[in-house]
Amino acid sequence: MTERLAHLEKKVDSIESTLLRLNETIIHLDSKVELQSTKLTGALELQSQRLSAALDLQGQTFSSGLDLQTQKLTSTLENKSISFDGKLKDLKLSIILWVLGLPGLAFALYRIYQSIATHQ
Numbered sequence: 001m002t003e004r005l006a007h008l009e010k011k012v013d014s015i016e017s018t019l020l021r022l023n024e025t026i027i028h029l030d031s032k033v034e035l036q037s038t039k040l041t042g043a044l045e046l047q048s049q050r051l052s053a054a055l056d057l058q059g060q061t062f063s064s065g066l067d068l069q070t071q072k073l074t075s076t077l078e079n080k081s082i083s084f085d086g087k088l089k090d091l092k093l094s095i096i097l098w099v100l101g102l103p104g105l106a107f108a109l110y111r112i113y114q115s116i117a118t119h120q
Helices: 002-119
Strands: none
Touching: none
């Protein structure tokens, strides 16, 4: 029986030793998981910052390009408007000259007809 008791004590000591090593392994794995988690969090934050910076840069580039195109379009529209206004004024002047010229032409034709009629 003492032999059996000694054998059981050896098994208990072996189990305790195994549990102690298992506990140390778990603690070691926890520290590794924590370290990897910290590294992953840092890498994700870095990538997030880089992505935000790239998006900001693209947004600024797009915005400046859009502003430039808007200025060009506004300038072109102003030039076309000025050109159209000039042409419109010329057409108005032409219409006014025709309106004023027609009665004068009609009067001149009347005078010519009148002078021809009096000579006959």
